Amino acid sequence: MIIRGVKIEDSVKKTxxxxxxxxxxxxxxxxxxxxxxxxxxxxxDFSLIHxxxxxxxxxxxxxxxxxxxxxxxxxxxxxxxxxxxxYLPDGAQRIVRLxxxxxxxxxxxxxxxxxxxxxxxxxxxxxxxxxxxxVQRLSVETPRLHSQLMKRWHQSVRQADEWLTELSxxxxxxxxxxxxxxxxxxxxxxxxxxxxxxxxxxxxxVTTETASRMIAxxxxxxxxxxxxxxxxxxxxxxxxxxSGETA
Amino acid sequence: MIIRGVKIEDSVKKTxxxxxxxxxxxxxxxxxxxxxxxxxxxxxDFSLIHxxxxxxxxxxxxxxxxxxxxxxxxxxxxxxxxxxxxYLPDGAQRIVRLxxxxxxxxxxxxxxxxxxxxxxxxxxxxxxxxxxxxVQRLSVETPRLHSQLMKRWHQSVRQADEWLTELSxxxxxxxxxxxxxxxxxxxxxxxxxxxxxxxxxxxxxVTTETASRMIAxxxxxxxxxxxxxxxxxxxxxxxxxxSGETA
DNA sequence: CGACCCCTTGAGATACCTCAAACTAAGTGG
DNA sequence: CCACTTAGTTTGAGGTATCTCAAGGGGTCG
Numbered sequence: 146m147i148i149r150g151v152k153i154e155d156s157v158k159k160t161x162x163x164x165x166x167x168x169x170x171x172x173x174x175x176x177x178x179x180x181x182x183x184x185x186x187x188x189x190d191f192s193l194i195h196x197x198x199x200x201x202x203x204x205x206x207x208x209x210x211x212x213x214x215x216x217x218x219x220x221x222x223x224x225x226x227x228x229x230x231x232y233l234p235d236g237a238q239r240i241v242r243l244x245x246x247x248x249x250x251x252x253x254x255x256x257x258x259x260x261x262x263x264x265x266x267x268x269x270x271x272x273x274x275x276x277x278x279x280v281q282r283l284s285v286e287t288p289r290l291h292s293q294l295m296k297r298w299h300q301s302v303r304q305a306d307e308w309l310t311e312l313s314x315x316x317x318x319x320x321x322x323x324x325x326x327x328x329x330x331x332x333x334x335x336x337x338x339x340x341x342x343x344x345x346x347x348x349x350x351v352t353t354e355t356a357s358r359m360i361a362x363x364x365x366x367x368x369x370x371x372x373x374x375x376x377x378x379x380x381x382x383x384x385x386x387x388s389g390e391t392a
Numbered sequence: 393m394i395i396r397g398v399k400i401e402d403s404v405k406k407t408x409x410x411x412x413x414x415x416x417x418x419x420x421x422x423x424x425x426x427x428x429x430x431x432x433x434x435x436x437d438f439s440l441i442h443x444x445x446x447x448x449x450x451x452x453x454x455x456x457x458x459x460x461x462x463x464x465x466x467x468x469x470x471x472x473x474x475x476x477x478x479y480l481p482d483g484a485q486r487i488v489r490l491x492x493x494x495x496x497x498x499x500x501x502x503x504x505x506x507x508x509x510x511x512x513x514x515x516x517x518x519x520x521x522x523x524x525x526x527v528q529r530l531s532v533e534t535p536r537l538h539s540q541l542m543k544r545w546h547q548s549v550r551q552a553d554e555w556l557t558e559l560s561x562x563x564x565x566x567x568x569x570x571x572x573x574x575x576x577x578x579x580x581x582x583x584x585x586x587x588x589x590x591x592x593x594x595x596x597x598v599t600t601e602t603a604s605r606m607i608a609x610x611x612x613x614x615x616x617x618x619x620x621x622x623x624x625x626x627x628x629x630x631x632x633x634x635s636g637e638t639a
Numbered sequence: 640c641g642a643c644c645c646c647t648t649g650a651g652a653t654a655c656c657t658c659a660a661a662c663t664a665a666g667t668g669g
Numbered sequence: 670c671c672a673c674t675t676a677g678t679t680t681g682a683g684g685t686a687t688c689t690c691a692a693g694g695g696g697t698c699g
Contacts, residue, residue: 342645
């Protein structure tokens with residue numbers, strides 16, 4: 146909506162600028178608006194946006210926010226891929242959700258004051274940072290946002306439940322297969338981009354080595370065929386079969 | 393609000409009447425209203441309730457609704473304990489959440505048309521069945537319900553995430569310990585009521601036998617002391633230690 | 640080129656699963 | 670009232686999937 150200053154944040158890694166103000170967040174003409182939080186807004190509603198909405202680009206590895214941080218904004222994903230991480234008491238990490246274009250993250254700040262996960266960019270992403278006051282104001286003024294909000298919450302719950310039943314249940318083989326399937330179904334062809342083995346492990350609740358072994362095994366058996374680094378063409382049929390294997 | 397006809401539903405088991413209309417759902421004077429969905433409603437809001445709200449009592453084992461059922465109502469739990477079950481493609485079941493007094497279930501029907509879980513009563517429960525039209529109407533008319541709804545959604549997401557990180561991560565020992573802790577913290581003393589071993593297994597993503605073994609082991613080692621059938625006094629200190637054990 | 644990071648692979652340990660049997664508690668019916 | 674069922678829990682023994690620890694290989698970047 147309104148242009149705003151540059152945002153720089155650095156991640157754990159060395160690389161310096163991983164997040165930067167990117168372009169004008171012009172919600173009305175947004176290319177993915179039908180996907181996004183403001184999908185149903187009408188012309189008149191936009192006048193209620195009284196605070197700037199920043200459009201921010203992040204490089205892989207960048208951190209949008211940390212668990213426990215004071216939360217002042219929700220984010221809409223325009224492009225790229227973001228992981229939500231939760232840290233266990235013993236320091237291990239578990240990835241609880243992935244966010245794709247159209248998804249919203251940080252909704253918890255509409256109810257509480259802090260973020261409840263750490264949000265890390267997996268693949269270079271473009272996001273819109275919406276001050277929570279904007280959402281709060283809109284959501285009381287117009288039932289249209291209201292209903293979108295409910296859909297977002299619902300979506301989060303559904304994804305969380307699926308994550309548990311599909312990616313955290315059954316053998317490691319089956320879990321990896323299901324992860325691949327869930328990745329593949331987004332893509333047009335059977336191409337499927339994967340993540341670091343460590344991330345795969347953290348998503349499935351298995352060790353890095355096990356994740357690596359399963360993927361290596363799939364490649365050897367021809368279920369996966371290399372395309373580029375970490376991109377494979379997958380035999381959907383076979384993956385379906387494997388994902389249904391007992392235990 | 394308004395008294396309504398008797399409701400009878402039977403479960404898989406033999407017992408006949410497991411659910412029955414129970415009493416007058418008089419929301420204004422509800423004993424647990426400060427906990428419930430209508431917590432923030434003001435006097436004027438109640439006039440917007442145009443459909444009857446039934447108060448229904450269920451015996452253990454009763455089913456509130458099945459996954460895929462047409463959904464026309466959300467439920468508030470007044471007392472007792474309810475599990476949300478999701479069935480896996482291979483027929484196995486996984487328990488994804490537990491609902492206690494004050495919790496709301498079936499929120500998904502405010503967004504979609506069907507229930508997404510099977511809701512089964514674990515301990516005899518009293519619920520209020522609120523037609524979704526009532527919630528939908530109130531939620532556009534008053535920001536007070538609106539905000540409660542958001543809290544409910546948020547609560548569901550948080551519980552789902554905790555379920556994943558605490559009850560589906562780490563060794564079976566640690567998982568059982570965490571389950572016991574989560575049960576104990578509700579109780580005043582260190583008493584803690586457990587579930588069938590099968591349910592414990594379905595909550596933690598382990599087999600019935602493993603669940604049984606862990607609990608039996610805790611009893612032998614004195615971490616748990618028998619009180620009555622399936623009720624134990626637990627050594628919180630020890631459980632904390634075990635729940636943090638690596639691997 | 641060397642340093643570093645990540646992926647892969649190996650070998651041994653072990654936690655968990657599977658199958659099966661014994662045990663318990665609570666009905667059910669003679 | 671006592672045998673007899675029935676359902677759930679416990680326990681055992683053996684197999685196996687996954688973890689752990691450790692080393693080797695292939696990129697990338699300075």
